[in-house]
Amino acid sequence: MTAVYIHIPFCEHICYYCDFNKVFLEGQPVDEYVNLLIREMELATEGKQLETVETIFVGGGTPTTLTEKQIERLCSAVKRIFPLSKNAEFTFESNPGDLSVEKLSVMQASGVNRLSMGVQSFNNELLKKIGRIHTVQDVYQSIRNAEQVGFENLSIDLIFSLPGQSEADFKDTLEKALALDLPHYSAYSLIIEPKTIFYNLMQKGELILPSQDAEANMYDFLMSEMEKNGKKQYEISNFARTGFESRHNLVYWSNEHYYGFGAGAHGYLADRRYSNFGPLKQYMTPLSENKLPIFQVKDLSLKEEMEEEMFLGLRKVAGVNKKRFFEKFDRNLDEVFKDALETTSEKGWLIHDQQNVKLTREGRFLGNNVFREFL
Known part of the structure; x- marks a missing residue:
């Protein structure tokens, strides 16, 4: 998609x-x-x-x-x-x-x-x-x-x-x-x-x-x-x-891919994040010469991709699905983030079972604190 x-x-x-x-x-x-x-x-x-x-x-x-x-x-x-x-x-x-x-x-x-x-x-x-x-x-x-x-x-x-x-x-x-x-x-x-x-x-x-x-x-x-x-x-x-x-x-x-078009827009394709020039003139000049207006490109490491999967996915009330995580990264979520899961669960911010990891109601108040544990 x-x-x-x-x-x-x-x-x-x-x-x-x-x-x-x-x-x-x-x-x-x-x-x-x-x-x-x-x-x-x-x-x-x-x-x-x-x-x-x-x-x-x-x-x-x-x-x-x-x-x-x-x-x-x-x-x-x-x-x-x-x-x-x-x-x-x-x-x-x-x-x-x-x-x-x-x-x-x-x-x-x-x-x-x-x-x-x-x-x-x-x-x-x-x-x-x-x-x-x-x-x-x-x-x-x-x-x-x-x-x-x-x-x-x-x-x-x-x-x-x-x-x-x-x-x-x-x-x-x-x-x-x-x-x-x-x-x-x-x-x-x-x-x-x-x-x-x-x-x-x-x-x-x-x-x-x-x-x-x-x-x-x-x-x-x-x-x-x-x-x-x-x-x-x-x-x-x-x-x-x-x-x-x-x-x-x-x-x-869900940390899926998308195109970003326009001045200052960001996109994420083929595990690569990119951003366009923001100022109008800098955005428009390359395009008038038939060149893409890309300002910055970042290829994500596996570690960065897994971290993004967590701090983006945990925003959803349904949380992050462990099976989907394994299918995407060929890694076990419980092992990769063992310490973060223990810390946040002990504080009552997170719950996880065999299927999902998700924020508790209390955790939703402290989202940024939770996300930091996975970085």
């Missing part, structure tokens, strides 16, 4: 917490970028016997800053270049407020069948504080538009432990989100990344975040409420109605 990730780096506004590769939309050569992005896909697949593609994910940046014509051109190229399976999952990330009925109709006609919307909060004041330009009303309108056009597979992202956010506020956001009864939800604890506006504020002592206890309480409430509302947790930060799990993200967590 193969997956395809496509990066659209353009944003109308830069959110204060975002460290993804992005640029302000205004004045950018978007048409040229789309043309060269298609060229990259052609160059990367030229003369290759391609496996069937099961999932495509267009992320950003903000993919829905593209015009209807640009979306149509990109999607048409994807379908021309890659052999898509009959029921391929084709996701577009979007911003509430960008989703007009016209744009949604073009997306659906172009083969897009899943939308992932960056909502983050149902509190307008908090949205302003984190640099979002949409309102709660935009969220409701975008979902109405998507449902009107016929989209059934909708997901929204939420962030908790935001600056100035109380537990009561997060509970209110979660209640409003769940009242929509969507098939999929992602909810992440805020991480302050270098080179973001929030990081700079934190360095100056001007960013007041909720306490660790408050953050843990928010996550506890999240897990309980999702379960009560029939949204099964299948990964540390992801919840879905059965059958609506993100197949694309499961490719990452």
